[in-house]
Amino acid sequence: MTEQPQGPxxxxxxxxxxxxxxxxxxxxxxxxxxxxxxxxxxTGSVADGAVPVSPTEILFALAPEPPAPAELPEGTTRAWAFRGDVRFAGHGGMMFVRVAHPWLVLDGTGTGAGDGATLSIEDPYATAGAPRVPLVTMTLAARPSPEAEADGVELWTAADVRLTPAGAELFNGVYPAGEPFEPVTVVVPAGSGQPDPRGGSVAGRDG
Structure with missing residues (x-):
């Protein structure tokens, strides 16, 4: 994948x-x-706040502004917005997959293993007014530690990441709904992503 050079x-x-x-x-x-x-x-490209951190992993930066409560589903307990635009193309333009500006939303469900969560993305074709696309679901588990507490952050991980029916359409049916996708790791400021009880924006943000 390509990236913007930062100087030799x-x-x-x-x-x-x-x-x-x-x-x-x-x-x-x-x-x-x-x-x-x-x-x-x-071809592949990484831009707009996404950074390659290994040959196969990308870090989507936490966005300055969180999702607005009006745009979140009922029952949301935590929510974060991330920046980044990752694109894959091939076969003379017949293949095009765009994963851009993901949101991670905890929906209040879950088990002892963690909280139910959905990762959604911006409409791949950036159509005005188009709804976000729920790409994968997962069980997100908090990983508290003295080191994270000292750094003022929360660490969350999810190993059981599964493609949604809408995500299967994005990949042109190559992968069925329920297909395992790669694990997710999230680092956010402690206490961020909490719904604002006054009905404003979600409390807590980066920057």
Whole structure:
């Protein structure tokens, strides 16, 4: 995948952009990323707040503004918005997948293993007024630690990440609904993403 260079290091190789302190780290679907790389003419791009942090993982930076309560489903207990625009293309334009500006919403369900959550993305074609697309669901578990508390952050992880029916359409039916996708790791400021009891914006944000 491509990225914006940040200036050469001593070897003359452009240095990658620095990873933000808060964000959502996700590999999307490793087998899909590798397929695009193998495909003649296949391309990938990472921009607008997303940073590659490994050959197969991307960090979506926490957005300055959280989702507005009016845009969240009933029953939301926590919600965060993230920045980043990741695109894959190939087969002469017949394949196009865009994962942009994800939101992570805890819906108040769950088990002892964690909280039910949905990751949604902006309409892949940026159609005006189009609803967000629920891409994957997961059980998100908090991982408290003295180190996280000292840093003023919360760490959340999800290993059981599953594609939604709408997500299956985004991938043109190559993967069925329920297909496992890559694990998710989230680092956010402690106490952020809490619904504002006054009915305003979701309390807590980055920056």
């Amino acid at each position: 290091d001593s070897s003359g190789v452009p240095a990658p952009p620095p990873a933000p302190a808060h964000g959502l780290r996700w590999g999307i679907k490793t087998s899909f990323v590798e397929y695009v790389r193998r495909t003649p003419g296949g």
